[in-house]
Amino acid sequence: MNRHLYVVPLAILFCFTIACQDKAAMAELEKHKAQAAVEAQNMALVKRLIEEQNKGNAEIVKELYAPDVKSYSPSGSTTPTSQSEDYEIAKTFLSAFPDLDQTTEELFASGDKVTARFIARGTHKGDFQGIPATGNRIEISGILIFHIKDGKIIEVREEADFLGFMTQLGMELKPKEPKK
C-alpha cells in the first residue's frame, strides 16, 4: 500500500497546476459575470423608472435619481437640469398627459450605462408649456442614455422628437418675425 502513496502528491500537484492556470481565466470569467449582474440590475432600475412614471408616479425621480444627478436634454446641453428640476418636469408632464404610456422599444446595458429607446403616447389633457389642453393624442419617440452608479442614476442624456411633439400640440415652425 505504501508504494501507492507517492502518487497522491503527484496527483495533487497535477490538479494544482491545472487550477493555477485556470485562476487567471476564472478571474476574467468572474469579472464578466459580475459586470453582467450589474448590467441586469441597472436595466431593472430603468425599467422600474419607466413603469412607475407610466403609473403617474413622479416621486420615483426623487428615489432613483442621485441628489447630484445631471440631466441633459438635448443630449449635449451645457445647462443640465437637477434632481428637483427633473421632478418638476416629470410632474408637469404627467399632469399634462395623465394617461402617459411609455413603451420601451429597446433596452440594453453596457457597464454602468443603460440605453433605452422609447415611444411615449398620451392625451394632452392639461396645460403644457403654455399650450392649453387640446385633447390631442400625441406620440413621441426618443433615446435616453442613463449613467448609473451604486443603484442611482447620476446622469441622463436625452434626444427626443420634440419638434414632432410640438407639432402634434398644434404648433408649427415659422420664420422668426423681426422684432418690432
Next chain:
Amino acid sequence: MKRYLCIVPVVLALCFTIACQDKAAMAELEKFRAQAAVEEQNKGIVRKGAEEKNKKNAEYFMEVYSPDYAYFYPSGTSKSMSREEIIAEMKMIWEAFPDCIWNIEELVAVGDLVVSRTVVRGTHKGTFMDIPPTGNKFELNLINISRLKNGKVVEEREDYDSLGLMQILGMELRPKEPKK
C-alpha cells in the same frame, strides 16, 4: 508495478472531471471574449463612420451600409429610409453645411448594437429645407443606435435636436394658423 496501474484510471477520471468543469467555464469565457471583440469591432465601424462623414466620403457608406439597410428618424417611426436615400440626404447636408464636423462624445456597444452620442458643428452656408443660407453657426446634438451584422450596418435609429437646429436657422414655433 501492477499495483500502480489501478491509480492511473483514478487520476485520469479526476483530470477528466476537472477538465469537463473547465470546459463549460472556458466556453462561457470564450463567449464573453468573442462578444467583446465584436463590440470593439462594431465601435470601430461607427467611429470610422463619423470620420468618413467629416471627409464627405459617400462611397464609404455604400460599402459599410448593407443593401437592405434601414434608417429611422425619429427613432420610433414606422417609415424607414433606404441606403441610397440616406446617402442622398448626407450629400444635401454637406452642401448646406460644408464645414460640418461630426464629433462622437460617447460610444457604447452591446452585442450587435452601438450607441453613439454625437455633436455636429457647422455653418449654414447653403439652402437647407427651403431655408436660404443664414451664415449661422450651429451645434446639433444627436443620439444614434446602429445595428451591425458581419461588419455591415443594417439599421440606424436616430433622434436629434431638430427643433434647436431650426431655431438657430431662424425659425420659431408658433400656433398653427387656422386654414382659411
